[in-house]
Amino acid sequence: MSILIDRSSRVVVHGLTGREGSFHGAAMKAYGTQVVAGLTPGKGGQTALDGTVPVFDTVVDAIRETGADTSCIFVPAAGAPDSILEAVDAGIRTIFCITEGIPALDMIPVVEAVRRAGATLIGPNCPGATTPGQAKVGIIPGSIHREGRVGVVSRSGTLTYEAVQAMTDAGVGQSTCVGIGGDPVIGTPFLDILQRFAADPETEALILIGEIGGAAEEEAAAWAAEHLRDIPKAAFIAGRTAPEGKRMGHAGAIISGGRGTATSKVEALEAAGFRVAGSPTELPGLLREAGYRG
């Protein structure tokens, strides 16, 4: 097993005929993901990725013709919230929104609509997810992974690659790697991903990669303290040296009014039994110290 995606996932790529969509759509397909459909209003009936993938005008059409059950959105910020809603309306259960730069207020009703429909939204402004050896959705380079039993959840993009590469180099494989996104309003916070990993029989250890800003790491830690006592866990928090009041790139990465500090996150994670690394390269070693034998 795994979480969110696996070899049976049937993916429709919103914006497959665009620059990002075609590049990453091809990479997803090359990794083994079932990219069954593309979505570009007005280009229905055409094909993409060298004629191998049919393109549709609407998600409803894509589902009817291909049985798509997972959306991957590369649509620009102005249209991405609507693209998420279209997927939800059509009955897609799992939606990844890679798009960055969506105004936070646009996401409030969208996240609520996703919640009411009982669907799952990962992102926006996220790198996607990979279940090594099975499928990847989004922009994470497939080459950094190794099949295994460690669940990885992160708010970052390239920092995730750094950590995953370090794990793979050390022989520590992953069950699923999920980037939840760095925006202030995201579909699925750390806590929900930890709960899914907890329910996945093939995930035997966890790595959480957080950063300054917000309180999502603390919330996840509080839950882990109660429910994930016995599994090996390690974490890394970016921004220990970031000054207060400066937004560090991600719209969510800011310490303000003394909230969202690295110290508060590190303390909460350590109290919950996470081994907290000083560098992402230490993560696989810390998991082994915590008793992981994978």
Next chain:
Amino acid sequence: MKIHEADAKSLLVAQGLPVPPWTVATTPAEARTAAGAYLADPAGSGKVVIKAQVLVGGRGKAGGVKLAGSADEAERVAADILALTIKGLPVRKVLVGPAADIVKEYYLSIVLDRGARKLLFIGSAEGGVEIEQTAEANPDAITYLHADPLLGVPDHRARRLAFAIGFGAHWKAAAAIAKGLYRTMLAYDADLVEINPLAVIRTRAADGTATEQLVCLDAKITLDDSGLVRHPELESLRDLDAEDPTDLAAREHEIAFIKLDGDIGCMVNGAGLAMTTMDLVKRAGGEPANFLDIGGGAKADKVSAAMRLILHEPNVKAILVNIFGGITRGDEVARGLIEARAQQERDVPMVVRIVGTNATEAAALLREASFETAHSLDEAAAKAVAAARGTAA
């Protein structure tokens, strides 16, 4: 993006919120004229207030908010305030308005609650002081209420907020203002709209009868940078004094850049990895000179621009380039670095680490151009710190 009080008040007025009159003056003479007009109002309080327009907190304590009882005095006071530099920022404008006869001060704001993924009203009958102070000294004096994520602020919810905060006889006005703050938030893609104080003020008609009114005496609005693209008219409200000159150049090239105090310049792709790189520089005993994220898919020209931003700081003694290629191609970055080094005026030691997409091609290019390279991030940080100190790693 932060905007000035006077501009925030204009946005509130545009959304139909009650704000007492004001005038913006850039010279003492303008302040005198404005003050004269307000003081001539027979129903007025006989005083005007003059407030520095700077984007920092604590204006009052720094002498940036003063009262005046005559046009002469207003001119003198405005001259004093316009001569101030508050927390490093020069005062270029003052707001002049009639001094209010305040009966009671409240606090009301609306802010993005990330955890709940909803908008949150924060209100208190203890206005006029910072809400953080109230939160610490008397947390029970604060009311919190979310807006509905789909319906916004139906009347009943606005009323509930007004009664819970304790606006008493002014509950109708308070509920209308709450709805107005929500409207303002959406109209301009704000992430905070704060009225402190939201005050009951007393005004007297010509016959001497007094009436009470709830008005926004001060206003603070911060805008979501991601929303600015659909409000180009708000770009003119940006205060360039409050920014570093490098901020403008960074924005032009869509580079996320924040100047820090250290001497090791950092160039990284991705915000999380950029913060991590700073953390590891510090851990290796160095001090980062900046946060810099060149974003995804950066090409050679962007890399050159980033290099110029870093070298703009004279105290930068070494540069650490850390690229984990995904969308970004390592060889593109390497070409940009080679080009930038050929153009740069100052010779600063550089340590380059490029992994991921096209790292092999990048390595060949860097080797040919004799760049100092590193394999792991920890090694790169250590080498950069050594280079800044002028020692070998």
